[in-house]
Amino acid sequence: MTADSSTSDRALPLRERKKLRTRRALADAALRLFTERGFEATTVEELVDAVEVSRSSFFRIFPAKEAAAIEAEAELWSACLAALDRRALSGLVLAELSDLLGEVVAGLGADWADRYVATRRLVLTSPALLAYAARHRAEVEQRLTDRLAGKLSLPPADLRPQVLAEVTTTAWRLAARPWVHGGGQGGLPALVERVGRAFQAIPASLELSAPERPADAEL
Amino acid sequence: MTADSSTSDRALPLRERKKLRTRRALADAALRLFTERGFEATTVEELVDAVEVSRSSFFRIFPAKEAAAIEAEAELWSACLAALDRRALSGLVLAELSDLLGEVVAGLGADWADRYVATRRLVLTSPALLAYAARHRAEVEQRLTDRLAGKLSLPPADLRPQVLAEVTTTAWRLAARPWVHGGGQGGLPALVERVGRAFQAIPASLELSAPERPADAEL
């Protein structure tokens, strides 16, 4: 549910639909052009020419050139935050978050997987995109933290919601990185599977021990 | 050990010392000017005028305006990576990382605490700085991951070094945020104390449970 959000959500103020279509057209063109020619080598001018929109309009829709490139990533996390708002938490919070992320991923649109793979590959090619994506992650974590603390009635200074938010994005990255590396093999179901395993891997990782006499690390 | 790194490391190629002094002067002026006038409101021109260096030189030393602002943060993490290179790991890796971070912090220069507090407060005021700092963190994590995997002879795809690197920077942030918020009260010893407790808080946070019937989150 709420998983459609494709080009035309029926029963939307008609004018908004056009805006959404433009936004999506810009994001798609951005992904394509930046991938073909490189992020820094493509100017915003070229991008807006391809979509036949003015430069002014671009910056009205996206706050930065980078934002158009990571639209697919942004969609994922706003879906997660929306899902968290709808959800009542009970039991192990970490397990709830794992479920939630899995459900959100499973409900994403059909074309999302390809867009996301392209996005992540693109991000790796440009320091500016890496920075922008990293900040976006930090913002998502902040919102996750706030919502978790709110739902659990914990004070903002409590470390636990912060850790759980951090762990959530970490699990996502752990799961998504190899999936993207493999070209999105297996589609969304494979990704969901990986997300579940990434969440499980985290507590286990904290127990990792080094051998008593590591051969290569002697001073 | 290697904890000095103040303006003049004796027995350094004489020419390098001057470069270091310029670098440090720029970083100090950046922190001061950006704090006084705002990051976006201060131009690189004004900054280099204050230090009597050319714009060209600035960009030879720092890759971006933002880099001069987060110099104190960068110093911390390069000290950590250097310390990790020197250290032989044995036993619980998480505990080793906690120790290591504590030792590095305890060994930082006397003026570092104030510089760091100022840096973090400044970063919070500017989206551009937030993005730059977030990317810096990601780079540090990548290097931590590589070194851990190397030292432990684990394949690069193993999730555990990635989790441990992530947890290390998370613990740092958990510890530093309230410390900075309180103006660095208690100095480095207080910070070291907080780092230790942040590392301990992480496994505990993963067990957080929600009450079975949360009153405020019903749909």
Add this chain to the structure above:
DNA sequence: ATCATATTGAGACTGAGTATCACTTGGCAA
């Protein structure tokens, strides 16, 4: 002193992001 080599500074140039303003277009009431 002299020569090769770094390092610096000056200036021009590109392109992102912002602000302003005139213009158009969609939505709505009479």
Add this chain to the structure above:
DNA sequence: TTGCCAAGTGATACTCAGTCTCAATATGAT
């Protein structure tokens, strides 16, 4: 329909970060 208002669009000018090139200057070795 017609006219009106508001919201959105496009053109243009401007600032400033970051790159590049080249000349000037310092540094160090012989």
